[in-house]
Amino acid sequence: MAKNCSRIKVALVEDHEVVRNAIALMLTKIPALEFVFDAANGQEFLEQLKDNPIDVVLLDLEMPVLNGIETLKALKKQESSIKVIIMTMHKDLEIAFELLSFGADAYLLKECSTREMIEAIECVHSEVEYTNAIMNQSLLHNLAQTRKRNSRADYLSLSQRDLKLLKLICDGFSSNEIADLLPTSKKNIDLLRTKLMKKMEVSSANELIRMAILNKLYTPRSNKEIILELEDEKNESMERRLKNLRENSVKILGEGLE
Numbered sequence: 001m002a003k004n005c006s007r008i009k010v011a012l013v014e015d016h017e018v019v020r021n022a023i024a025l026m027l028t029k030i031p032a033l034e035f036v037f038d039a040a041n042g043q044e045f046l047e048q049l050k051d052n053p054i055d056v057v058l059l060d061l062e063m064p065v066l067n068g069i070e071t072l073k074a075l076k077k078q079e080s081s082i083k084v085i086i087m088t089m090h091k092d093l094e095i096a097f098e099l100l101s102f103g104a105d106a107y108l109l110k111e112c113s114t115r116e117m118i119e120a121i122e123c124v125h126s127e128v129e130y131t132n133a134i135m136n137q138s139l140l141h142n143l144a145q146t147r148k149r150n151s152r153a154d155y156l157s158l159s160q161r162d163l164k165l166l167k168l169i170c171d172g173f174s175s176n177e178i179a180d181l182l183p184t185s186k187k188n189i190d191l192l193r194t195k196l197m198k199k200m201e202v203s204s205a206n207e208l209i210r211m212a213i214l215n216k217l218y219t220p221r222s223n224k225e226i227i228l229e230l231e232d233e234k235n236e237s238m239e240r241r242l243k244n245l246r247e248n249s250v251k252i253l254g255e256g257l258e
Contacts (some may be wrong), residue, residue: 007034008125009054012162013045013071014087016039018112020030023087023217030118042066054082056121059104061088061095069102073228076103083124087117094145094219096138099141106130107138144215152215156199164219165192170209170218181230 010033015018019037027035036054039045043066045057049090057075061068072084085106096107105124108117116132123130141217153163168178175193179186202208 007032008056008121010121011036011038011045011049011052012038013040013042013056013057013063013068014060015040026114030114032118032122033224042068042071047069049082055125056083056085058085058087058117058121061086061090061099068101070224070228072099072102072104073232085117085124087112091134093134093138093141096134097142099103100135102139106132107135108132109134137212149216152157152217158196158199158217161192162196162199165196166208166212167218168214169193169196169205170220173252194203 010027012027012035013080014023017035017040024035024038033102036052037048039048041063042059042201043060046066058218059068059071066074066086069088072086075082075084083105084103086096086104087108087110089098089110093132096149099107106120108120108149120130120132122128129148132207158166164182165178168181173181175186179189182189191221197203197208200211206216209218211218
């Protein structure tokens with residue numbers, strides 16, 4: 001049966017039982033939807049997903065065990081075709097943009113109407129571009145913040161290498177750890193750090209971090225977020241190397257056959 005003729009299979013992930021039960025009941029009463037299952041956290045959702053295929057998931061943001069961001073990343077890592085709609089109480093534009101950047105298909109506030117929720121589900125399932133007020137505001141907010149950050153970086157004559165180093169310093173990594181991550185020598189990192197502090201007119205690491213935050217050049221995040229980002233960068237780097245290796249192998253084989 002064609003995708004747009006069958007009922008849309010939906011799952012719900014929400015840690016508050018009362019809220020979960022209320023939304024689940026509502027979903028079962030919508031003719032266009034087939035409510036498949038609900039879960040109290042991301043880990044429970046991923047376990048149930050193995051035996052219960054779905055088209056769309058309504059995913060809460062703050063949950064124990066495995067939160068919304070971690071669950072979204074897990075789905076993207078699996079290259080899942082499931083459409084993800086974040087449903088949250090948070091009106092934070094930066095959080096909204098971050099989730100959309102990670103691959104969420106829509107961002108809804110829990111105060112939204114039933115009609116808006118159904119529209120979002122149907123649009124993302126049909127791969128029709130969906131947007132709403134908070135999604136539009138998050139994009140505009142990020143654009144404005146990026147322009148401010150770039151202007152400040154240009155004013156301070158900071159290169160992309162400077163910004164990368166600044167981020168790692170603010171994340172709490174030592175010179176030895178940063179040298180392994182970039183990679184380069186500790187001596188070179190110390191030299192770059194000294195030049196960076198001179199550009200930002202500070203005399204200590206604490207001042208450097210404070211100025212980075214004040215100038216919107218760095219946004220504090222949790223240790224888990226830092227580790228996940230490093231893992232993603234490592235995986236992307238590995239995929240690029242493998243791709244280059246495959247392309248070079250094909251090229252060599254082609255030349256050998258000529």
